Amino acid sequence: MREVERVTGRELLRLGSRIGLMAVELGEVRSVIALLYECVLLQEVLLAKAWATNPRPDVEFYRELAASSEWSEVEGRSFAVRVRKLGGFPPASSIELAARVGDAVYDACGGRCRIDLSKPELIVKLVASAEAAVVGVLLLKPRGDRFRLRSSRFKPFTHPASLTPEDARILVNLAAADGRILDPFCGTGSILAEAVARGLEAVGVDLDEEMARGAWRNLKHFSCDALCDVLVSDARMLPFRESCFDAVAADPPYGRLAPTHGLELNSVYERLISESARVLRDRGSLVFIKPEGSGVPRSLEKVGEGLKHLERYPVYVHSGLTRVICLVPRLRAAIRRTP
Numbered sequence: 001m002r003e004v005e006r007v008t009g010r011e012l013l014r015l016g017s018r019i020g021l022m023a024v025e026l027g028e029v030r031s032v033i034a035l036l037y038e039c040v041l042l043q044e045v046l047l048a049k050a051w052a053t054n055p056r057p058d059v060e061f062y063r064e065l066a067a068s069s070e071w072s073e074v075e076g077r078s079f080a081v082r083v084r085k086l087g088g089f090p091p092a093s094s095i096e097l098a099a100r101v102g103d104a105v106y107d108a109c110g111g112r113c114r115i116d117l118s119k120p121e122l123i124v125k126l127v128a129s130a131e132a133a134v135v136g137v138l139l140l141k142p143r144g145d146r147f148r149l150r151s152s153r154f155k156p157f158t159h160p161a162s163l164t165p166e167d168a169r170i171l172v173n174l175a176a177a178d179g180r181i182l183d184p185f186c187g188t189g190s191i192l193a194e195a196v197a198r199g200l201e202a203v204g205v206d207l208d209e210e211m212a213r214g215a216w217r218n219l220k221h222f223s224c225d226a227l228c229d230v231l232v233s234d235a236r237m238l239p240f241r242e243s244c245f246d247a248v249a250a251d252p253p254y255g256r257l258a259p260t261h262g263l264e265l266n267s268v269y270e271r272l273i274s275e276s277a278r279v280l281r282d283r284g285s286l287v288f289i290k291p292e293g294s295g296v297p298r299s300l301e302k303v304g305e306g307l308k309h310l311e312r313y314p315v316y317v318h319s320g321l322t323r324v325i326c327l328v329p330r331l332r333a334a335i336r337r338t339p
């Protein structure tokens, strides 16, 4: 949900860990949906008609929930009800739930609508978990593979340490920049490509010339080069003046797949924070990803812990490795406030 908030710049009312509500004026719906399409972790967008927290498990509860709203959008049209149960809640069958919600919508329209399970004009959706339930009209269900065209499979230059386009996009989205973004450890350029795909200007740095050249090849291949620059340089001493970036998004090396070029890991991360604070504008955010788990130095897990407003989001990779995405909104202020 944080990704959605950062991309749209709007707060969500959290109904549960996986369901959130956003207030949007009618005239803004199209532009907000275009932004939501850019979010990796978002699964569906509904025009919410009714919602509740701590829902009862019985079917009647969901019929009443749907009946508590008017359904003018459905009048004169055909619709089907689809149900999504999060964590297996409620225990009732999806078919039974859909039937009861469908009855309620049909009655609310005074019968001026038609149920069509094969080719409906509208999908009425019930999403439920043990924490919350929401019923509404489905507005957007983005394809999960929409970022795949920039995956390693289609890159002319690849490396085992490459981020997936989805993970790179999450970093860019959390960075919430609207201008210029820096990736100081750009590798094959995954973060840069996602940043440009979101319309940002992007600058990448890598200490390894072969990587920097490879990133540039990839960026040209994906037609991202017009808004991008790649430099060979050391992220510990960035060749930029103060306050010239709106965000820094980084995937620093941790010595397993990506080389540290003989540098001590902890110092690489510490310098990432101090150098980012220097090159970021006042409101700029730092987002970085670091490993946790067996074989990862303990000291790495402490990186950034002293910063105010450090947010941490775990990303499971495999049983021996979890990555954590760390977000520090307004890095400079976070450092100033650190005792």
Ligand SMILES: C[S@@+](CC[C@H](N)C(=O)[O-])C[C@H]1O[C@@H](n2cnc3c(N)ncnc32)[C@H](O)[C@@H]1O
Pocket (backbone or CB within 6 Å): 159, 161, 162, 163, 164, 184, 185, 186, 187, 188, 189, 190, 191, 205, 206, 207, 208, 211, 233, 234, 235, 236, 251, 252, 253, 254, 258, 259, 260, 261, 263, 268
């Ligand atoms: C984990 S990889 C980045 C992978 C990249 N996100 C991608 O998707 O391809 C880390 C990169 O940092 C580079 N690197 C290591 N130490 C560096 C330093 N001090 N300054 C700049 N780049 C460095 C490595 O050459 C490597 O390409």
